[in-house]
Amino acid sequence: MSDAPKPGGIDRNGLRPRFWKTVPMAKLTRPEWEALCDGCGKCCLNKLEDEDTGEVALTRVACRLLDNETCLCAKYPIRHKFVPECIVLTPKTIQDNMYWLPQTCAYRLVAEGRDLYPWHPLLTGDPDSPHAAGVTMRGQTLSEVEVNDDDWENNIIEEPT
Template sequence: MDKLNKPEWEALCDGCGKCCVNKLEDEDTGVVVMTRVACRLLDDESCLCSNYPNRHQFVPECIVLTPKTIQETMYWLPQTCAYRLIYEGRPLYDWHPLITGDPESVHRAGVSVKGMTVPEFEVDEDDWEDHVIEEPT
């Protein structure tokens, strides 16, 4: 993974949008669950960041995933995430855009959060628990 250049690293992202939805972690068990409450910059139609190059100006806590940080962030990465799969030595799914050559294949496979999210500014943080969802796989 650390031999990939920046464009190759970025190409691993399948565009599912799952990393851009807020998660909740149980303090006692460490279990992380996904909510449909999305980062304010997530475009619900494309499942991509609407301002990726400048995202840290608007969302300072946005995590930068790199080969060096993947191990410490692995616990919240989606099960279908290419970064996670490659790190774990597993192959990409056949719907991954690098395999299909089509960025829409992730949506057609039903593994993205397309059309499922609500913006975080519409939901009070105390109510995120009401928006827990199963990861689309």
């Protein structure tokens, strides 16, 4: 079956062509909003914030719900039952949360008026393209249930870009 847009400019997944370049974030449909996620898993990493500078450091310590192989939330639709503090990213909350989003995050890129990276699934048509590009956390995380809070500092990493 073809992914070509149907008449009217909507593809079979309910996405308008290059919507991230042509549609304001506040006007994106739910499927378009969700399609921006590249599945890198970096937003689900626990972060450490320096109280003095506000600098945010990534750790390889991930939310207990992150699947280390798929880099996706294992309980996404019901994640708040398990992780009530999980941040819901929306067009309204993006500006307040930009400081901790990964540099390669499509939500951040679009909010900043930048284009997606060439490996993004919306450009390649392949959900595994971020893994192939080496920009995901596949196989690199430790579950927060296995790491003592005091040891997070020992697990600070550079963001794969």
